[in-house]
Amino acid sequence: MDLSHPAIQRFRKSRFGKIGLCLTIALILLALLAPLLRPYNLAADQSYVTRLMAPSRDHWFGTDGLGRDLLTLVWYGIRTSLLISLASVGFGAIIGLVLGLVAGYFRGWLDTIVGWFTDILLAFPSILLAIVIVTVTSPSVQSVIIAVGIVQIPIYIRLTRSVVFSLREQEFVQAARALGATSLWIILRHILPASLSPLVVQATLSTGTATLEAAGLGFLGLGAQPPTPELGTMLADAFKGGYALSAPWTTVFPGLVITLMVLAFNLLGDGLRDALDTRS
Amino acid sequence: MWQYILKRLLGLVPVLLGITLAVFLLLRFIPGDPAIVLAGERATPDQIAALREQLGLNKPLLIQYFAFLGNLLQLNLGNSLISGIPVIDEIKTRWTATFELTIAAMLIAILFGIPAGVMAAVRKNRWLDQVLMAGSLLGVSIPVYWLGLLLVYLFAVTLNWLPPSGRIGIESGLNFQPITGFYVLDALLRLNLPVLGDVVSHLVLPALTLSTIPLAIVARITRSAMLDVLTQDYIRTAKAKGVPDRLVIFRHALKNALLPINTTIGLQFGTLLGGAILTETIFSWSGIGSWIYDGILARDYPVVQGGVVFIAVVFVVINLLVDLSYAWVDPRIQYR
Numbered sequence: 001m002d003l004s005h006p007a008i009q010r011f012r013k014s015r016f017g018k019i020g021l022c023l024t025i026a027l028i029l030l031a032l033l034a035p036l037l038r039p040y041n042l043a044a045d046q047s048y049v050t051r052l053m054a055p056s057r058d059h060w061f062g063t064d065g066l067g068r069d070l071l072t073l074v075w076y077g078i079r080t081s082l083l084i085s086l087a088s089v090g091f092g093a094i095i096g097l098v099l100g101l102v103a104g105y106f107r108g109w110l111d112t113i114v115g116w117f118t119d120i121l122l123a124f125p126s127i128l129l130a131i132v133i134v135t136v137t138s139p140s141v142q143s144v145i146i147a148v149g150i151v152q153i154p155i156y157i158r159l160t161r162s163v164v165f166s167l168r169e170q171e172f173v174q175a176a177r178a179l180g181a182t183s184l185w186i187i188l189r190h191i192l193p194a195s196l197s198p199l200v201v202q203a204t205l206s207t208g209t210a211t212l213e214a215a216g217l218g219f220l221g222l223g224a225q226p227p228t229p230e231l232g233t234m235l236a237d238a239f240k241g242g243y244a245l246s247a248p249w250t251t252v253f254p255g256l257v258i259t260l261m262v263l264a265f266n267l268l269g270d271g272l273r274d275a276l277d278t279r280s
Numbered sequence: 281m282w283q284y285i286l287k288r289l290l291g292l293v294p295v296l297l298g299i300t301l302a303v304f305l306l307l308r309f310i311p312g313d314p315a316i317v318l319a320g321e322r323a324t325p326d327q328i329a330a331l332r333e334q335l336g337l338n339k340p341l342l343i344q345y346f347a348f349l350g351n352l353l354q355l356n357l358g359n360s361l362i363s364g365i366p367v368i369d370e371i372k373t374r375w376t377a378t379f380e381l382t383i384a385a386m387l388i389a390i391l392f393g394i395p396a397g398v399m400a401a402v403r404k405n406r407w408l409d410q411v412l413m414a415g416s417l418l419g420v421s422i423p424v425y426w427l428g429l430l431l432v433y434l435f436a437v438t439l440n441w442l443p444p445s446g447r448i449g450i451e452s453g454l455n456f457q458p459i460t461g462f463y464v465l466d467a468l469l470r471l472n473l474p475v476l477g478d479v480v481s482h483l484v485l486p487a488l489t490l491s492t493i494p495l496a497i498v499a500r501i502t503r504s505a506m507l508d509v510l511t512q513d514y515i516r517t518a519k520a521k522g523v524p525d526r527l528v529i530f531r532h533a534l535k536n537a538l539l540p541i542n543t544t545i546g547l548q549f550g551t552l553l554g555g556a557i558l559t560e561t562i563f564s565w566s567g568i569g570s571w572i573y574d575g576i577l578a579r580d581y582p583v584v585q586g587g588v589v590f591i592a593v594v595f596v597v598i599n600l601l602v603d604l605s606y607a608w609v610d611p612r613i614q615y616r
Binding site for chain 1 (some may be wrong): 294295298299302303307309361417420421422423425426427429430432433437550551553554557559561562563572573576577584587588591592595596
């Protein structure tokens with residue numbers, strides 16, 4: 001990696017960006033290390049006697065309504081939430097990128113149909129659309145990934161389409177066309193690489209939004225189903241179990257971690273935007 | 281101008297058709313048969329078949345869709361499969377609750393977001409700017425449902441200052457006759473100060489919760505729009521002429537920075553309708569959002585169809601109004 005690259009130099013100047021990068025790396029490491037360093041075994045270590053215990057030396061975050069160690073639950077929850085956010089953004093970005101490239105490059109009726117599809121998806125408030133999709137596919141980690149991913153698609157279509165619109169008239173693209181390059185070659189070799197910077201920025205910022213939406217679905221009982229630990233579902237359990245207010249640690253820690261995750265991606269996204277988008 | 285409005289209205293038709301088709305198809309793929317849900321576990325196959333016939337669920341999908349569309353045009357959205365109440369009646373009684381909450385949240389976002397953005401821009405790169413922008417970043421990162429729970433814990437449970445849920449207290453509700461369905465407005469119209477205090481106190485926590493994200497976004501957009509405008513020549517000229525800073529900022533700069541702020545506010549208003557689902561669930565707010573959620577859990581097709589189409593249509597119309605309002609905010613814009 002060329003550390004003297006202007007984009008890396010600009011990123012190094014972004015204080016918020018660096019904090020976001022450190023937080024993101026820490027969260028990913030925590031998620032990866034969960035099975036190795038877990039303080040308790042979620043399946044075995046639960047007891048009615050230890051339910052709703054306040055934070056203590058044995059249970060740093062306290063215990064939940066089933067007597068499980070909340071730190072272990074939150075730790076595994078980070079794993080699930082990260083998996084959902086990254087997979088849904090990947091899913092939405094790839095479909096949006098392909099549709100945006102095709103619509104922007106070929107224009108005509110393809111662009112009209114993709115535009116119509118985009119307008120319809122954008123006509124629904126995102127969480128509402130995600131709720132309906134999860135309900136259709138029945139709640140599970142996979143359906144949350146699909147729902148949150150579908151909600152992201154129109155953002156990437158619009159972004160890619162607008163970038164392709166400006167690129168396809170550039171001289172280097174026209175030169176490639178004059179030399180007899182096929183459309184597929186021009187898209188893959190010339191247009192796609194030039195469109196990636198704004199997409200990377202958008203994908204980072206979208207990961208924060210996806211984390212919020214996925215946890216929101218979990219809070220509504222439409223997220224990962226038991227026994228899979230998920231941060232939004234933990235809040236829902238405390239809320240529906242009636243102990244959210246009498247045992248506040250059951251909501252404080254999962255909520256704090258969701259906020260931290262979203263904040264990390266937003267900070268990183270802002271830093272990347274400053275580094276990659278010279279206009280900003 | 282009129283030509284442009286007509287063109288935009290015609291452009292809405294395929295989008296609206298797409299919305300109805302998407303909602304209709306999505307809900308037909310929901311696992312579980314509403315006839316079985318309604319008839320109960322002990323129902324015989326004959327009873328279930330009769331119920332399917334009665335609800336029209338055994339007809340081809342296309343026929344069901346056209347029937348749905350025809351009814352929609354006559355504002356007949358069917359009856360709730362669970363309560364039997366016409367969906368349109370439920371929307372009529374509930375939309376005011378959602379709009380009251382949304383408007384209150386938007387007002388908080390505007391009243392605090394714009395001054396915060398202006399202050400951050402004027403004090404660019406100073407500590408106040410850093411604090412405000414860090415706060416706005418936190419605002420877009422915090423889950424509203426979690427914030428709602430924290431606010432309830434602090435202000436309702438610990439301090440006992442505000443009620444934790446609902447739109448109106450039991451005592452006030454018994455003696456109060458709403459006029460428009462907007463309780464704050466109704467209490468004002470009836471000059472009933474005790475009820476006004478009660479409904480406002482019920483509105484504070486959900487509105488604060490719902491306003492977090494738009495407040496943060498309005499502050500960020502205001503800051504960046506103000507920074508753009510503050511570097512313009514006419515601002516420098518105004519300053520050189522000795523115009524006081526306050527006048528330069530509010531009369532010259534803010535007025536010209538309003539276009540992106542106006543767009544953001546309009547778009548956020550639509551997004552708030554979606555966010556209302558989570559907020560209404562936490563605060564037992566009897567609006568459209570919590571009603572749709574209950575409908576989804578109960579597989580109440582007409583309720584979900586009607587509710588989702590209503591919100592999507594309102595969302596699209598608000599976006600259109602935002603587009604049209606550009607000329608009002610910035611007369612230099614010409615419609616084509």
